[in-house]
Structures are given as structure tokens and as C-alpha cells.
Amino acid sequence: MGSGGVRGAPRPAPSPRVRAANDAAVRAGGDFVLYWMFAAHRVRFNFALDHAIARAAALGKALVVLELIRCRYRWASDRVHRFLLEGLDDNAKALGRAGVLHYPFVEESPGEGDGLVRALASRACLVVADDFPAFFFPDWIEGEARACPVLVEQVDGNGLLPMRVAASAYPTAHAFRRFLQKSLRPHLEEFPEADPLDGLDLPRPAALPDAIVRRWPPAPESRLRGDVSGLPLDHAVRPVSLRGGQAAASAAAARFVRERLARYAEDRNEPGREGTSGLSPYLHFGHLSVHEVLAAVALQEGWSPSDVSSRADGSRSGWWGMGASAEAFLDELVTWRELGFNFCAIRSDYDRYDSLPPWARDTLERHAGDPRPRLYSLGELEAGRTHDPLWNAAQRQLVAEGRIHNYVRMLWGKKILEWSASPVEALRAMVELNNRYALDGRDPNSYSGIFWVLGRYDRPWGPERPIFGTVRYMSSDSVARKVRVKDYVSRFAGEGGNPVG
Template sequence: MSLSKNGPKRNEFPRPGHASAVPRERIRLVRDLPIRPGRPVLYWMGVQHRLSWNFALDRALEIAEACHSPHLLLVETLAPFQRLTIRHLHFWWDAVCEHASALSAWGRNFVAGCPRSWEGFLERLVVAASHCAALIVDEFPYHDYRQLLNQLGERAQCRVEAVDSCGLLPLAVHPRCFSTARGFRRVVQELLPHWLRQLPDPRPLSDRWQRTQPIGNEQWWPPVTPEEVPELLAGSSSVDLAWIDHAVPPVRERGGSKAAHARWTYFLAHKIEHYDSQRNHPDAEATSGLSSYLHFGVISPHELVRDIFHLADELGRCKNNYHRLSDAEKHATKSWWGLPSGLAEFLDQLLVWREIGFNFCAFQREYKSWNSLPEWARRTLTKHHSDPRPKTYTEAQLAHSATEDVLWNAAQTELREHGRIHNYLRMLWGKKILEWSPTPESALETMIELNDRYALDGCDPNSYTGICWILGRYDRPWGPERPIFGTVRYMSTASAMRKLRLTAYLQKYGSATGG
């Protein structure tokens, strides 16, 4: 797609709007068979766990209406690429309970659970889809996940479509893999005005689909193990749950769309205007806290962007300012068409730093491997591969905050006990792991292991963007050349203690120990 074709016209401010149909750029045909009229439409909700603002759900409803389907069937599972711990299961199950309540009249038309085996699940899904008009699945850029969908398409005896609700820009219109945030930002700013007019339907499913009569005795879905999940969450010992990691307990924070929207509403009302100046200070608690909710797909980035522009209009800070900007100013690094600085900074995090991770995963099979790092970064880190380390810690010591660095311990404690880590401290957290690991390769492995095990937003492209940035991705060489780091950007605890407001943060997390 040409960048200029869909770029903003002169004196035209981007206005969010809703498309009448799912854009073709968001649909990938996995199995090319005709839609069979008069049969149920099946949607496997495996990534985007929401009943509104969801292009995949919109597409399932489009097909159901067009082929006069008697039923819409919904199967909900965790994503196949999700690290499966009790913590992640609880957080996801909150969304399932919301959906079960909203779809209480559906009976067996709605099934949710956690498969023991993806091979077994796919087999059951193939059997169910053989009776359906079409099967809709969530698109995602991970190579292994797309391979799984392709295997499903090879075996399914109906049309299979993967629908992309990942970001504001469809994955299919990304022109290439970007090595810098600056280059990707320019593309987003050029293309976004067009795609803001192509938003998913905001209405809840219950307002859009009235054919809720259960299928009844027709066994479209064979006997499954997901019924064991409520027993699992209740702590039952009668179920064999060996395939789930019990060592990572749940957190207090609730999952689901209701909790996500409550957090977002509060952030819009009280924090976003000062996000640019406060977000790096842990004591300010100025971040949105939405990363885990976006990862589980219980809130849509499309809805967040719509609300940001609406708020800017209410503040009277869009229309007049935008028309006064020069063409150069409209495409300045983070101006975002003259939005207030707090809103613009958050939009930059959401649209550039979040979606550049999807961009990388879409083009690079080994998106989290050592070989995926920039050549200059691998070269300089390899040069200093054998430099003496001031300290070395085992993965277990790091996991339990057992280092001599009080601030690092606090950040790891926040991650281990609350499933999150402050955005700025995540960078320092990773830099110190590099300094304390025998090799840069082992440092990368440790960061990914700790993040995916404990973080609610683990296994996410955005997480891997942050982790790999620590080792040079999307960055440049920095002088002077240092031991261990070479020319990879250096960060120190002493510098962070000078620059950041940390008193309350250290009181909250600094005294806890991991045992």
C-alpha cells in the first residue's frame, strides 16, 4: 500500500469511525472453501477475549447474517502461545466468567476451557467445524501460531478465516520490518487516518445477535476437558493438572473487560494529561496499567485510540491546533497532529512501541532469539563476552530478588508478586541481568524466562520488544565503550536513584523477599 495514498489530507484531522464491513486487509484466508448457507458459524476466540470491538467477532456475525445461519457458536481458550501458570489462568478466567454471564442463554453454543493438548483440541475443532458454514479464528503474528492455524486449515472441511484485531494498522499493510521506531512512526502517522475510519463495532454481542436459542441435544462439540477449569480455580485436587505451572500464584488484580475499562476510565480522567512528565517516576504511579489487559485482548487498542481523540476534542486541543501546523510539524517525532503532550506520548507508546513488536514478529520467525538482535549489538556484546562480571547470580536467585541491589530487588518483587514491572524499571531490570549473567545469550534467556513466567503480559510481542531493546534492538551504539556492554546503551542503579522518585516504591516493594 502506498504511504501517500492513505495519508492525511491537508487540513484534515483524523476522526475515528466505524466500517460497515470488516476490511479485507484484516482477513487471511486459511482454507478456501465456499461458505455453506444455513449452517452454524463457529468462532474460536483464542487471542482477543472480548465481545465487542473485535473484528473477528464482526466477521463471524457478517457471515452468519449473510448465510442465514441458525446459530453462532463460540469456543474460548487461552492462546496456544501463552505460558500456562495458575496466575495466567486466573486472570483469563475472569474474562471467561464475564462472557458466560453475558451469554447465559446460549447453552452449549458457548464453550470455554483450557485444553490439555493442542493436538487434541484441534481434532475436536475440526470435527465441530465440519458441521459449520465457516470457522473464524484470531490472527496473530507468531510464526508457530500461524503454522498451527495452517494445520487447522489443512484438516478443516469448511472455510477458515483468520481475522486480525491486533492493532490499529492491519498486519497485512505493514510494508516491511522496521529497524527503528522513528521509521515505523512515520508509516503509522501516514496510514493511521485511513484506518481510523475502519474501526470494529463497539456494540456488545448481546445487542447484535438475537438468535440465542441453544442447539440443545445436537452434539456439535464432543466431550471436552475444559469443564475441569472451575475445579482447578477452586483448588480441587481431584483433577490431574500436571500440565499447568502451580509455582506462580494468582495476583489480586482482576482480569476481564470490566476491570480493564475501570482502569482505563480512571487513567483518562486522572493521569493521561500528565503522562509525559510523570510516567517514568514509580512513585507517581502514572502509567496506565493496561499492558496485561491488552495482552489478553479484553480491551481493544481501537477503543483506546477513539477515546483519546474524543478527550482531545473535549479539551479543545485538536481542531484549531492541527490546522496551524506545518507539514513538517504534522510528522514531527511525537507531535501526533498537535495533540496535548500527555495524550500524544501515550498514543506514541500505544501505536508505535506496541505495534512495532507486532511488526517484528510478523516478519521475523526468530523474534525473541539472540540472532534476531541487530548485527552491531551482537558484535559488540560478543566482543565483551568474556569480560569479568562484578557479580553473577543464578536464575533462582534473580527470581527471588536475592541480589545486593535494593532497587533491582524491588522491581523483581513487583514482577514476581504482582505480575507487572514498572515501565522504566523494566529497562534497568534487564540491564542489570545482562551485567550479572555469564554471557549475553544467557542474559536474554533469563529475561524471557522471568518475564514469561511472572508477568501477566508475558509471551507478548510488546514484552519482547522491551526485552530485546535492552540488548540493542531499535537502538543505536552508544559511547564510550564499556566492559560487558560494549556500545549497547548502559544504565545504572545509581543513576536511576538520582533521577527517579522512588521513596514510596521502595517502601512498598523493597522490604519484601522471595524466600
């Protein structure tokens, strides 16, 4: 495994992770290599950064790293922005120390950043950019790449498996796990550099042209420290106490592996215990790489890639050759997480109701006319004002803390299906609430989880029931029988609105 590579001679990203986003050529006479960092907001374990450094070293050029934060995307809020901006601060410090020019641009009003990528690209040899298969990112990069006069290369650093190694979208976790067990082994040897800036020796960048810096002034330090005041965002979704950024992410991953990994298998379904990693926001914003997490788990378990089994039967345990808890954790972090990236990379309709498997659409359709004993509006759901205390607690945790414990999150979605006028309405409500409030929302995993509620990645379950048909059913009583929810419910009992400052 290891970070490999001789100091001063970084390797480009492995070829399955790299693709050209336009047909333009490299311009060797450009002033610098531009890395447009829009998804992997970190300077550790980052294939795109490695690739940009390797390109700059080969061309004998300086490196410029652009982080352009727009304010016009859907669900842009104080919560999302604060977390994102805290990540820029870590990067500014690390890149500054390494002599790389960091260009943070934070839009103060919608559209201010338009033209910046092109303006920088017109001075660059080439553009290296992230690759992220969901939300507004694919359209954004496609439009920018078309307008850039030099080659734009996208580098996929999302998962252990390069997204484009799989030729189709997998219908179940079991099928995808089998595929991973057959295909992942060589990719476990291809790690990004743990610290590519350490000992970096690239030419120092000259100052950027005045015309560019005057039109798009780099963000002041206060913004990089997370100050969102005055920005045109959804202020009702308030920041949470969890700090964003690579430093906090690495510390959280190390703490989880040291203190809680060993009990993960037992504790992960207990909402009353902090048994899971809490890493999903960091993974979503690219503050943390799955490679860094695997490296920490491997160290703790004394594991190396040669320990994986040659058996590829899709079974949930036994393939990695680690302890039971570590394997349970990696099944979520790798199988389930990358299943969502696989779907989004292949299916541009990943967020559409029609992307559900035919059996799920058929059974939901057959029950579309069933009476709904309880119907709640989006406003009632949002405020956590239903008759069900456990559901209300989940919704209030989402609004207050930007998260819901995974086990309760499944119930949260299933009840929205039961209490909505139609499955399409339920989908709309889940997407709206999840993506507006959840710090880890707007991610391939968001669509995995929400569509799982409606049957994606699942199979028909008997008995056939009203509203659900054969889509898997969950009730608050059955959840309460299986896990201890009393403390959880009382923790969020009195809360409403959006109380965290």
C-alpha cells in the same frame, strides 16, 4: 471515527485485516458460523467478532463462539489462567444475553482439547479466528486450519494499523513512527463496533451435536469465575489481585483517561507514582482493544481523525493534534506497541538472538570475553537476591504483582545483561523471568522490551564499555538520580518468594 454501521447490518472487517489460513471453501449448508476466539477475548471493539457476525448474517446462520483454553503451553500458571478465565465469564454473560452460543472449553489435562476445533468446523459454514503473531498461536492456527474442512479466515484486531499493511520490519521506533504518520490516517476511520451484540438479530443456534458436547464438555461456571484448582499448571506463580476480563479492562481504561492521562507525560517515569495506565495485561489477553482506548482518549481530548497533521517526519509529538500528555501516551500505546506486532508479523525469528541488528551482535561479541565482576544464577535472580536493592525490588515486584514499572524494567533487563555469563544467557534469563511472572508477558511487547535491552530498536552509544560494548548502558545509581526510587525500594524490601495469594 464512531462505531458506524447500521444496526442489524454489521460490516465485515476491513480487507487488510483479513486473510485466509487455508484453501478450503465456505460451506453454505453448514449449521453455523464458528468464531474461534483465542487472542481477542472480548465482545466489544472486536473486528473478528464483527466479521463473524457479518458472515453469519449474510449466510442466515447462527453464531457459535469457541474459547478453548489449553493447559499445555509454556509458562502456563495459576496467575495466567486465573486472569484468562475471568475474561471468559464476562463473554459468557454478554453472548448469552445476545442469543449467541458461547462454548468455553477449559482443558483439565493436556491435550483434552485436541480435535475440538476440527469437530466444530466439520459442522460449520466457515471458521473466523483471531490473528496473533507471537507465542504458540501462529503454529496452533496453522495446524488447525490445515485440518479444517471449511474456510478459516483470520482477522487481525491487534492494532490501529493492520499488521500486514507494512511490508517490512522497522528497525527503529522513529522509522516506524514515520511510516505510521504516512499510513495510519485511513485506518483511523475504520473502527470496530463498540457493542456489536446490541440489537443483534441472528438465527438462534440449535444445540450442538451430543457427540461433541459429551467428548468436550463446556467448562463449569466455577472455572469461568477463575477457579484454577486442580488444573495442571505452575502453581508456584500465584494469581494476583488484578481482575481479568473485559469489564475490568474497560473500567481501568476509562479511569486512567479520566484521572491520570493529563499527567502521564510527567508521571510515567516515576516508579513511586501510579502514573501509567496499567493496561498492558488487558491488552495482552485481548480483554481490551486499542480502539476502545483511543475512543476514550479522543473523547477526553475532543479529538477527531481530521486533527492529525499531514507532516510525517517521525517526530514524537505534534502529529496527533492532541495535548502533550495524550500524545506521549499514544506514542507508547501505538508506536511502541505496534512496532512489536510489526516485527513479529514479519520475522518468525523474533525471539531468536540472531534477530538482533548486526551492530549489536558485533559489539556484544567483541565483549563476550570481558570479565563479569558479578555473576548471578537464574535462581538467584529469580529470588531477587543480588547486591542491588533497586534491582531486587523490581524482581520482587515482578514475582509478587506480575509487573514491573516500565522505567525500572529497563534497568532490570540491563543488569541481567551485565550479570550473565553471555548475552545469550542474559536473553534466556530475561525471557524466562518475564514470561513466567509478568501478566503481560508472552506478548510481542515482551520481545520488544527484552531485545531492546540487547540493542534492538536502538543505536550504538558511546563510550564503549566492558560487557555492553556500545549497547546502551544503565546503572541503578543513574536511575536513582533521575527518579525517586526510595519508596519503591522500601515497598518491596523484605519480600522474597511468591507471597501473593
